[in-house]
Amino acid sequence: MHKLKSSAWRALEIGACVAWLAAMTARAGDASAPSAFAATIENQAKAPGPAPEGMVWIPGGEFSMGCVMPSEGVCTMATMNALNDAQPVHRVYVDGFWMDTNDVTNAKFEQFVKATGYVTVAERTPTKEEFPDAPPENLVAGSTVFTPTTNAVPLDDYFQWWRYVKGANWRHPEGPRSSIQGRGNYPVVQIAYEDAAAYAKWAGKRLPTEAEWEFAARGGLSGKTYAWGNELKPGGKWMANIYTGHFPYEDTSEDGFAGIAPVGQFPPNGYGLFDMAGNVWQWCSDWYRPDYYAQLAADGVTRNPPGPAASASDPNDGRPQRAQRGGSFLCTDQYCTRYMMGTRGKGDVDTGSNHLGFRCVKDAQPEKKSAPAR
Numbered sequence: 001m002h003k004l005k006s007s008a009w010r011a012l013e014i015g016a017c018v019a020w021l022a023a024m025t026a027r028a029g030d031a032s033a034p035s036a037f038a039a040t041i042e043n044q045a046k047a048p049g050p051a052p053e054g055m056v057w058i059p060g061g062e063f064s065m066g067c068v069m070p071s072e073g074v075c076t077m078a079t080m081n082a083l084n085d086a087q088p089v090h091r092v093y094v095d096g097f098w099m100d101t102n103d104v105t106n107a108k109f110e111q112f113v114k115a116t117g118y119v120t121v122a123e124r125t126p127t128k129e130e131f132p133d134a135p136p137e138n139l140v141a142g143s144t145v146f147t148p149t150t151n152a153v154p155l156d157d158y159f160q161w162w163r164y165v166k167g168a169n170w171r172h173p174e175g176p177r178s179s180i181q182g183r184g185n186y187p188v189v190q191i192a193y194e195d196a197a198a199y200a201k202w203a204g205k206r207l208p209t210e211a212e213w214e215f216a217a218r219g220g221l222s223g224k225t226y227a228w229g230n231e232l233k234p235g236g237k238w239m240a241n242i243y244t245g246h247f248p249y250e251d252t253s254e255d256g257f258a259g260i261a262p263v264g265q266f267p268p269n270g271y272g273l274f275d276m277a278g279n280v281w282q283w284c285s286d287w288y289r290p291d292y293y294a295q296l297a298a299d300g301v302t303r304n305p306p307g308p309a310a311s312a313s314d315p316n317d318g319r320p321q322r323a324q325r326g327g328s329f330l331c332t333d334q335y336c337t338r339y340m341m342g343t344r345g346k347g348d349v350d351t352g353s354n355h356l357g358f359r360c361v362k363d364a365q366p367e368k369k370s371a372p373a374r
């Protein structure tokens with residue numbers, strides 16, 4: 001069944017690192033800024049009015065986008081057409097925009113569902129028309145859930161820790177026995193792309209492009225390893241909810257949280273944005289192509305890149321993919337470090353999981369023109 005298969009592949013892609021760890025760790029600790037990066041040049045114009053509730057103004061401007069570390073290769077293994085999709089580092093300009101300070105929470109998403117009656121992808125029963133090759137017993141509503149192993153396992157088979165769970169959806173993130181009761185301030189998860197887009201439209205917002213997301217996440221800095229600088233734990237302080245301990249069987253919660261955390265538990269970045277690294281992955285509006293940066297880099301400074309015209313097909317099941325950013329509470333220095341700045345993620349558009357959410361952006365309203373003189 002494609003849906004099952006694609007879910008698992010996507011889960012792998014957003015969770016994996018095996019080799020090159022020593023080299024990568026060493027490079028991550030190198031405080032010297034890579035020469036591929038030039039300074040961020042922020043627009044100087046002030047915010048075009050009072051901030052919409054729960055949003056901050058991102059000034060926009062010109063910045064160096066991408067990552068010099070071979071994160072893609074590390075995170076996707078040799079079987080996943082490993083290559084570095086975050087290279088080359090290239091100059092990009094984005095206009096200013098408003099951005100949600102936090103990931104969309106369960107409480108916010110519930111408001112949307114109550115107002116519209118919206119039913120998410122994970123709550124819909126897959127049809128025979130959509131999946132003609134699937135046996136009927138597999139056509140059940142559900143989604144992908146991380147399940148820790150009981151002990152150490154070789155990190156070469158993600159089926160050991162990812163399962164398609166009947167009845168898993170945003171109200172039941174880890175399956176039918178789980179709930180979001182008392183979790184109103186947690187990021188909503190088990191969200192497919194169209195679910196995120198539907199929420200954004202209802203809220204009068206939209207999803208960020210990858211360029212907007214990365215400009216915002218860098219918070220005015222340039223070429224830093226993390227959203228806050230070059231040290232994972234400056235002064236010994238954790239700055240994001242990642243996976244500490246031994247993946248995938250022992251989450252030691254050294255950073256304060258085993259599993260998902262409520263929004264806003266760590267210091268914000270330079271633009272006042274919380275959780276732009278770790279906790280949950282965030283959908284972006286770009287179709288995903290691993291060679292998109294190479295295309296852009298040939299054109300000098302690219303203005304407001306919207307992503308490629310179409311997705312590169314998932315090499316494993318041919319399904320279209322959109323970009324995701326930020327990493328999650330399952331990212332570990334043993335297995336995936338895509339909480340690092342500039343790295344990219346992606347996933348099948350119809351597939352959610354319990355570490356994938358989103359946040360929205362909003363364009364500046366055009367200045368009202370004064371009435372013409374009579």
Ligand SMILES: [Ca+2]
Nearest residue numbers: 241242255257
């Ligand atoms: Ca954690």
